Amino acid sequence: MSTNESILEVTDLRTSFFTEGGEVKAVDGVTFDVPAGKTLGIVGESGSGKSITAMSILQLISHPGKIKGGEIKFRGKNLLDLSEKEMRKIRGNQISMIFQEPMTSLNPTYTVGQQIRESYKIHQGLGKKEGSKRAIEMLKLVGIPSPEKRLDQYPFELSGGMRQRVMIAMALACKPDLLIADEPTTALDVTIQAQILELIKELQDELGMSVVMITHDLGVVAETCDYVAVMYCGKVVEYADVRTLFKNPRHPYTVGLLKSLPRSDRDQEELTPIKGTVPSPDEMPVGCRFAPRCPFATNLCHEKLPSLDDVGDGEQIRCWIYTDEWNGDPGVKVYEPERTTEG
Amino acid sequence: MSQKELLKVKNLKQYFPIKGGIFGRTVNNVKAVDDISFTVNEGETVSVVGESGCGKSTTGRAILRLDNPTDGTVEFDGVNLLDLNKKEMRKMRKDMQIIFQDPYASLNPRQTVRETLREAMAIQNVVPKEERGDRIAELLETVGLQPYHADRYPHEFSGGQRQRIGIARALSVDPKLIVCDEAVSALDVSIQAQVLNLLKKFQKEMNLTYLFISHDLGVVRHISDRVIVMYLGKIVEVGDKKSIFENPQHPYTKALLSAIPVPDPDHNKDRIFLQGDVPSPIDPPTGCRFHTRCPFATERCKEETPELRSAGYMAEGHQGACHYMELIESGEHQPTRETSNVRMLDEEPEKV
Numbered sequence: 001m002s003t004n005e006s007i008l009e010v011t012d013l014r015t016s017f018f019t020e021g022g023e024v025k026a027v028d029g030v031t032f033d034v035p036a037g038k039t040l041g042i043v044g045e046s047g048s049g050k051s052i053t054a055m056s057i058l059q060l061i062s063h064p065g066k067i068k069g070g071e072i073k074f075r076g077k078n079l080l081d082l083s084e085k086e087m088r089k090i091r092g093n094q095i096s097m098i099f100q101e102p103m104t105s106l107n108p109t110y111t112v113g114q115q116i117r118e119s120y121k122i123h124q125g126l127g128k129k130e131g132s133k134r135a136i137e138m139l140k141l142v143g144i145p146s147p148e149k150r151l152d153q154y155p156f157e158l159s160g161g162m163r164q165r166v167m168i169a170m171a172l173a174c175k176p177d178l179l180i181a182d183e184p185t186t187a188l189d190v191t192i193q194a195q196i197l198e199l200i201k202e203l204q205d206e207l208g209m210s211v212v213m214i215t216h217d218l219g220v221v222a223e224t225c226d227y228v229a230v231m232y233c234g235k236v237v238e239y240a241d242v243r244t245l246f247k248n249p250r251h252p253y254t255v256g257l258l259k260s261l262p263r264s265d266r267d268q269e270e271l272t273p274i275k276g277t278v279p280s281p282d283e284m285p286v287g288c289r290f291a292p293r294c295p296f297a298t299n300l301c302h303e304k305l306p307s308l309d310d311v312g313d314g315e316q317i318r319c320w321i322y323t324d325e326w327n328g329d330p331g332v333k334v335y336e337p338e339r340t341t342e343g
Numbered sequence: 344m345s346q347k348e349l350l351k352v353k354n355l356k357q358y359f360p361i362k363g364g365i366f367g368r369t370v371n372n373v374k375a376v377d378d379i380s381f382t383v384n385e386g387e388t389v390s391v392v393g394e395s396g397c398g399k400s401t402t403g404r405a406i407l408r409l410d411n412p413t414d415g416t417v418e419f420d421g422v423n424l425l426d427l428n429k430k431e432m433r434k435m436r437k438d439m440q441i442i443f444q445d446p447y448a449s450l451n452p453r454q455t456v457r458e459t460l461r462e463a464m465a466i467q468n469v470v471p472k473e474e475r476g477d478r479i480a481e482l483l484e485t486v487g488l489q490p491y492h493a494d495r496y497p498h499e500f501s502g503g504q505r506q507r508i509g510i511a512r513a514l515s516v517d518p519k520l521i522v523c524d525e526a527v528s529a530l531d532v533s534i535q536a537q538v539l540n541l542l543k544k545f546q547k548e549m550n551l552t553y554l555f556i557s558h559d560l561g562v563v564r565h566i567s568d569r570v571i572v573m574y575l576g577k578i579v580e581v582g583d584k585k586s587i588f589e590n591p592q593h594p595y596t597k598a599l600l601s602a603i604p605v606p607d608p609d610h611n612k613d614r615i616f617l618q619g620d621v622p623s624p625i626d627p628p629t630g631c632r633f634h635t636r637c638p639f640a641t642e643r644c645k646e647e648t649p650e651l652r653s654a655g656y657m658a659e660g661h662q663g664a665c666h667y668m669e670l671i672e673s674g675e676h677q678p679t680r681e682t683s684n685v686r687m688l689d690e691e692p693e694k695v
């Protein structure tokens with residue numbers, strides 16, 4: 001993204017868990033940019049390393065996990081160089097996160113008001129009265145009815161949708177520059193999901209935030225993101241702007257995902273699944289991680305790991321097909337617009 | 344497709360009592376399913392959709408009599424299941440199987456796949472004992488597993504593989520109807536597509552009938568012949584797939600469909616935002632149960648309960664339960680509430 005200034009640049013991030021069964025490379029060389037004011041989507045199947053990537057950015061990885069290397073530049077500064085004390089000033093203040101499971105990040109024993117006030121106290125030194133005033137403003141901002149009353153309620157007294165709004169209110173309390181939303185709507189019904197996604201988008205415009213949207217739902221990506229990083233087995237395999245990704249996907253895995261997806265917006269003759277399953281950490285392929293499932297794989301793919309390379313127009317791909325070394329069919333067509341019964 | 348009615352559900356009610364007081368008396372009821380009727384023809388797939396808590400699983404469970412329905416009839420192959428005693432019902436289960444969302448919870452962790460399948464066949468006494476070994480190998484192959492998988496335990500499989508074992512178990516007794524309750528919801532899309540294709544293949548080969556419960560409307564559009572839309576224990580709309588997806592009549596169906604994120608950045612979204620959350624099924628709203636959130640609600644909706652009905656311009660078998668279907672269609676009845684703002688701060692019914 002040469003034309004656009006990036007707020008976050010993650011380069012070759014590696015995070016592992018050292019378990020009894022050996023090292024699990026949860027995040028294995030992740031690289032992406034988040035252009036300022038834009039939304040980057042991170043997609044991929046369960047276990048591909050999306051959440052661990054997010055938690056690594058905020059350095060919330062605990063034993064037996066460890067960030068082994070790489071660079072996380074936020075506004076040009078490498079967060080991995082900061083002390084825990086300095087990180088604490090950034091978390092919840094300049095970078096906020098909405099977690100996958102709302103109940104684990106809302107403290108069940110504190111009221112909504114206490115939890116939002118806490119953030120104002122830590123980062124802005126506000127007392128109870130001023131904190132409450134600001135908390136009410138935040139709850140209003142996220143569309144919670146009778147916010148004054150909600151301040152004294154506990155998380156379990158709220159519906160799923162309201163809880164998620166409270167989470168967003170908390171995350172946005174200090175008007176962060178970057179919001180990381182990890183599956184913010186996965187547990188919600190689709191009509192409530194629509195409300196929450198729209199809300200995040202509106203708040204982003206009002207506050208000028210950048211957003212990292214983590215999801216496994218390609219519909220959510222198409223709707224909310226400007227750029228997308230597709231992850232597979234701890235690595236980014238494709239990075240592109242959202243239109244390119246959906247209109248002209250290039251990595252065989254991305255194409256496989258799109259062909260597996262049953263559509264609600266049109267009739268579809270058949271689904272073409274990706275064969276096989278995601279390899280387990282102890283049988284990770286040495287070459288391209290996708291090779292055992294890839295319909296195009298050659299011996300090169302099985303033996304050597306391709307790197308994430310620029311292919312022009314700000315797009316990056318990790319696949320041998322797009323390199324000079326490709327030794328398979330030179331005219332290979334990874335993506336062909338699908339046949340549909342109806343436009 | 345044959346038009347034989349395999350399953351006929353009439354005025355089905357499933358209330359769960361809420362006990363209270365020192366005598367543990369029933370103080371109220373969760374009206375999980377409240378007077379629904381529908382039929383499923385042999386060889387077709389009928390989906391039940393709707394948001395969490397609307398009564399989809401309860402409907403499936405009531406049909407299989409995993410719970411004892413409060414009222415109504417469930418006719419399967421001409422027999423009212425609710426009249427059967429335990430023993431007769433057990434026999435009936437050979438023809439009616441269920442696949443759950445979480446195959447892990449429904450498989451015995453201490454049994455190998457072989458033992459699980461053998462037991463299912465033994466209980467229903469479907470295959471002669473000496474042929475069961477061959478049948479197991481055949482079943483595993485059918486669902487895309489290897490013969491050596493037979494001697495493994497559930498925890499040794501991935502989620503997608505476990506779901507295949509659940510399918511193999513359901514198929515092992517050669518059923519007529521399979522209730523699939525969120526059978527593919529927990530799976531990653533690449534694996535989900537594998538399992539969906541399997542389900543479709545078996546349906547064709549064995550003339551299976553599916554009652555397919557799901558909240559994923561993409562999956563539903565892919566697999567269904569007909570669709571039932573539920574809201575708070577009631578059917579609000581039913582029809583062939585094309586009618587439901589391309590010509591929805593009930594305001595709830597319209598809002599539900601408009602809310603689905605579509606994997607196409609150029610998709611033009613005319614989104615209808617609903618206010619608040621689904622009310623409690625303990626004291627559901629009077630009149631039309633959707634009136635507290637419906638963009639088109641009027642005073643009449645608060646008082647009069649709309650029944651499922653058809654209008655002249657609707658396809659055969661397509662029915663909706665809304666007073667204003669025709670007038671909304673013609674544009675004569677306009678929204679009575681804002682539908683584009685997600686920050687209305689409207690008071691909503693308290694959650695119980």
Ligand SMILES: Nc1ncnc2c1ncn2[C@@H]1O[C@H](COP(=O)(O)OP(=O)(O)OP(=O)(O)O)[C@@H](O)[C@H]1O
Nearest residue numbers: 017019024026045046047048049050051052053216
């Ligand atoms: N505490 C831990 N110990 C060992 N391995 C872990 C731990 N936490 C995560 N992992 C592993 O790291 C990998 C990446 O996990 P992560 O939670 O980032 O996946 P994800 O992409 O967010 O998946 P999901 O879509 O299911 O949320 C997985 O293989 C997971 O098993």
Ligand SMILES: Nc1ncnc2c1ncn2[C@@H]1O[C@H](COP(=O)(O)OP(=O)(O)OP(=O)(O)O)[C@@H](O)[C@H]1O
Nearest residue numbers: 359373375394395396397398399400401402558624
């Ligand atoms: N055994 C029970 N006792 C009391 N209430 C119950 C029982 N089973 C279900 N309910 C309630 O009945 C209603 C319908 O539940 P059901 O499980 O059928 O919903 P569902 O449509 O399958 O939802 P989901 O999409 O979350 O699976 C809910 O309000 C639920 O809490």
Ligand code: SF4
Nearest residue numbers: 288291294301319320
């Ligand atoms: S590198 Fe080879 S195996 Fe990997 S995605 Fe590309 S073609 Fe497939």
Ligand SMILES: [Mg+2]
Nearest residue numbers: 050051052100
């Ligand atoms: Mg995750």
Ligand SMILES: [Mg+2]
Nearest residue numbers: 399400401525
């Ligand atoms: Mg259910």
